Amino acid sequence: MSVMALAHRRARPAARRRQHQAAEATVGWLAVSPALILLICLLFGPAAAVILFSFTDWQLGASTFRFVGTENFAALWADPPFWKALINTCIYVAIVVPGTVGLGLATALLIEASPSLRGFYRAVHFLPVMSTMSAMAVVWGTMLHPSIGLVNRTLAVFGMTGINWLRDEHTALLAVALIGIWQGFGFAMVLFVSGLKAVPQQLYDAAAVDGADGLFDRLRIVTLPMLGPVTMFVIVLTASRAFEVFDSVRVLTQGGPNYASEVLLNRLYSESFDYLRTGYGAALTVVYLAIVIALTIAQARFIERRVHYS
Amino acid sequence: MSAHRPRRRLAGRIARHVLLVASAAFALLPFVWMVSLSLKPPDEIFQPDFHLWPQSFHGVENYRVALTAAPMLRFLLNGAFVCAVIFALQLVICVPCAYALAKLRFRGRDTLFSAVLVGLLVPPQALAIPHFVLLYVFGLLDTYAALILPWIISAFGIFLLRQFFRSIPDEIIHAARLDGLGEFEIIWRIMMPMSAPALAAFGIFSVVAHWNDLFWPLIAVRSEEISTPALGILLFRDDEAGQFLGALMAGATIIVAPLLLAFLFAQRRFIDGLATTAMK
Numbered sequence: 001m002s003v004m005a006l007a008h009r010r011a012r013p014a015a016r017r018r019q020h021q022a023a024e025a026t027v028g029w030l031a032v033s034p035a036l037i038l039l040i041c042l043l044f045g046p047a048a049a050v051i052l053f054s055f056t057d058w059q060l061g062a063s064t065f066r067f068v069g070t071e072n073f074a075a076l077w078a079d080p081p082f083w084k085a086l087i088n089t090c091i092y093v094a095i096v097v098p099g100t101v102g103l104g105l106a107t108a109l110l111i112e113a114s115p116s117l118r119g120f121y122r123a124v125h126f127l128p129v130m131s132t133m134s135a136m137a138v139v140w141g142t143m144l145h146p147s148i149g150l151v152n153r154t155l156a157v158f159g160m161t162g163i164n165w166l167r168d169e170h171t172a173l174l175a176v177a178l179i180g181i182w183q184g185f186g187f188a189m190v191l192f193v194s195g196l197k198a199v200p201q202q203l204y205d206a207a208a209v210d211g212a213d214g215l216f217d218r219l220r221i222v223t224l225p226m227l228g229p230v231t232m233f234v235i236v237l238t239a240s241r242a243f244e245v246f247d248s249v250r251v252l253t254q255g256g257p258n259y260a261s262e263v264l265l266n267r268l269y270s271e272s273f274d275y276l277r278t279g280y281g282a283a284l285t286v287v288y289l290a291i292v293i294a295l296t297i298a299q300a301r302f303i304e305r306r307v308h309y310s
Numbered sequence: 311m312s313a314h315r316p317r318r319r320l321a322g323r324i325a326r327h328v329l330l331v332a333s334a335a336f337a338l339l340p341f342v343w344m345v346s347l348s349l350k351p352p353d354e355i356f357q358p359d360f361h362l363w364p365q366s367f368h369g370v371e372n373y374r375v376a377l378t379a380a381p382m383l384r385f386l387l388n389g390a391f392v393c394a395v396i397f398a399l400q401l402v403i404c405v406p407c408a409y410a411l412a413k414l415r416f417r418g419r420d421t422l423f424s425a426v427l428v429g430l431l432v433p434p435q436a437l438a439i440p441h442f443v444l445l446y447v448f449g450l451l452d453t454y455a456a457l458i459l460p461w462i463i464s465a466f467g468i469f470l471l472r473q474f475f476r477s478i479p480d481e482i483i484h485a486a487r488l489d490g491l492g493e494f495e496i497i498w499r500i501m502m503p504m505s506a507p508a509l510a511a512f513g514i515f516s517v518v519a520h521w522n523d524l525f526w527p528l529i530a531v532r533s534e535e536i537s538t539p540a541l542g543i544l545l546f547r548d549d550e551a552g553q554f555l556g557a558l559m560a561g562a563t564i565i566v567a568p569l570l571l572a573f574l575f576a577q578r579r580f581i582d583g584l585a586t587t588a589m590k
Contacts, residue, residue: 021415027493028416035407036422038463043429046440053439060443107333110326117327123577124334127341130573130580134524134540135562138547139344142555150343153360186337190581191588215322237588244433247524251544265435265525272439273529282439289436296431 050289053282060276072283082284084259085267089243092177092263096242099181101234104188109223111189112196122193125186133183137251140179141166172253172261179248184241188234195230199223236299243292264288341566348372348559355555368556376560380549381534385542386568392457392538393517399462400516401509408471409497413483423472429465438529445530456530457538461520467512470587474508475501514583521569539565 054072058065076082111121128136143150144165152162165175203222246265249255255262255270268288272281342362347355351368354361376382410416411423441460445451450459478501486496502509520538527541534545543565547558573580 024414025416028410028414028419031406031410031414031493031497032422034403035463035468038403039425039429039465042441042460042463043432043437043465044425046437046444047432049440049443050436060446103333107330110330110333113326114323116323117330119577121330121334122581123574125337126573126577126581127570128337129584130518130569131341131566132522132540132543132569134522135543135565136340136344138543138558139340139562142347142559143340143343148356148555150339150360182336182340185333187584187588190585194585233589244435246435247540250524250528268435268438269525269528273442278439278443285436285439289432292433292436293431 047289050282050285053279054286056279056282058278060272060278065279068279072280073287075280076283076287081259081262082267085255085262085264088173088259088261089245089263091173092180092245093239093242095174095177096180096184096245097235097238099177100184100188100238100242101231103181103185104234105192105227105231107185107189108192108196109219112193122190125189127186128183129186129190131183133247134251136183137179137248140175140182140248141252144175166252166261167257169257169260172257176245176248176252176261179252180242180245184238188238191234191237192227192230195227196223199226232302236302240292240295240299243295264291344559344562344566347555348557348563350556352554352556369560372554372556372560373564375554375557376546376564379557380542380546380561382542382546382561382564384535385537385539385565388454388536388542389521389539389568392454393520395454395458396461396520397513397516399458400464400467400512403462404464404467404471405502406494406497408468409475409493409501411468411472412475413480414493426465426468426472430469432465434460435525438526442529451530452532452536454536457527457536460526460530464516466587467516470512471505471508474505478504510579511583511586514580515587518569518580518584539568 055067055069056065057068057071107121107125111118111125142148144152146152146162146164146167149162149165151165155162163171165171199222203226204218207218207222244265245263246269249261249263249266250269253261255266264284265288268281268284271277271284346362346364349367349369349372350364351366351371354364354366354368411419411426437460442451445456445459450456482500482504483496486500491499522540523538524540524544527538528544531537531541534542537545543561546561
């Protein structure tokens with residue numbers, strides 16, 4: 001057989017493979033193209049647009065606008081309600097995260113401690129997670145009502161006079177945070193339960209051999225250390241959800257009284273869609289976006305390292 | 311020691327139930343309060359002594375007002391319609407893309423996947439202004455399209471399904487190709503049925519998120535006729551009839567009931583679905 005023919009025969013499967021690869025690439029691009037177009041039109045394009053808007057003085061509905069450089073950001077920096085919203089959001093997160101994680105962990109440990117009524121408790125604790133927040137916020141509004149609300153009626157039984165929780169500068173944010181904990185702790189519980197199920201029984205047996213068979217010994221030596229990564233994850237998840245608090249604030253306080261319960265997303269909504277200050281709202285959005293992305297990346301790094309070294 | 315061990319265990323068991331009943335009461339209280347008020351006449355809600363069960367039953371009247379003064383059932387249907395269309399379109403768009411990212415080789419694939427990962431970082435609220443402007447330009451504000459369009463592309467959906475598709479062995483796809491199936495047939499007839507658990511998880515995540523969402527409907531919609539449940543209850547509250555707390559609580563009960571009932575009928579599915587989508 002001539003060398004030429006040999007080369008020719010070798011080339012044919014290669015050519016077929018190349019042809020096949022080209023076909024696969026065509027199908028691939030065909031399959032991703034709707035998603036790609038929509039990613040550009042509905043995600044990356046708009047994200048770029050927000051950044052662009054933030055450098056203009058555009059107001060929704062206005063036909064003209066001009067570029068104002070960093071004026072919007074300077075205005076934001078000098079705007080007390082913005083700082084109030086940022087600080088309040090951080091306080092809200094600082095209350096909701098320990099409350100949700102602590103209550104979620106406690107209920108998970110209790111539920112998993114024995115099979116009796118396990119399914120019932122799990123379902124009941126999960127109900128708030130599934131409920132529509134805007135409707136339940138309306139309900140919480142009546143529970144916190146100064147005269148007919150459940151909270152103040154209960155206090156009255158013990159001879160105490162309650163206050164107007166949602167209209168009081170000192171308690172409005174606290175009340176909203178309580179609602180946040182109420183809605184989220186069932187979800188934390190479910191995540192902890194799945195973490196508990198992954199703890200190998202041998203560890204408890206080994207601990208028992210070493211004399212650690214009391215409830216609190218088992219908890220301290222085996223359960224809690226083994227839940228480390230799950231706990232980290234629940235904290236991160238709860239924090240990022242708490243950072244996006246909006247519904248309860250919008251429904252119950254609109255950020256009041258006197259910005260006492262103002263949070264970032266409500267500020268963003270008010271500026272952009274109540275006052276139609278698009279350029280300013282866009283600047284606020286850019287700041288919000290930057291914070292969320294920075295937190296997400298920091299969390300991802302942190303979790304990676306923790307899991308790696310543990 | 312052995313004598314008091316069982317007694318201690320019994321005490322532990324009782325303590326477990328006492329504590330769990332307390333936390334369950336915290337979780338359930340707003341629901342109990344809501345239903346209790348929804349059955350009471352106005353004067354009984356405002357009287358100084360409180361009874362869980364109404365002394366004069368006013369439930370029929372309250373629910374009648376809630377259903378007639380505001381289109382409560384319409385809100386539920388709107389919610390079901392919007393959620394169903396969003397999820398259907400998400401599947402049509404995300405599944406082929408996720409399949410290509412997981413199983414096909416083509417130039418630019420890794421770049422596209424990186425773009426999807428970047429897309430995961432962007433919170434949807436940050437896109438509200440441009441989405442609003444886009445819908446305004448096309449004259450779509452205050453329509454069903456306004457509620458649906460911004461959500462039909464889900465970076466999260468692509469990511470979740472791609473991860474699942476990667477766990478399906480290549481041999482199955484090769485065998486299907488040898489049987490003469492085209493790539494799109496493989497997607498719809500083999501990958502889809504095989505990834506039912508992942509699709510169910512994504513579906514539950516998507517439906518729960520959009521049924522409960524308030525932020526976007528508040529921006530995109532003004533008319534009562536196309537309001538979703540989360541927005542509808544607020545429209546009812548601001549309405550004259552919503553000033554009657556009994557009727558308002560009846561309305562809230564109607565709004566939260568469908569999802570809670572669905573959950574009670576398929577608890578495992580909902581809990582697993584939401585837990586797995588959160589873990590990804």
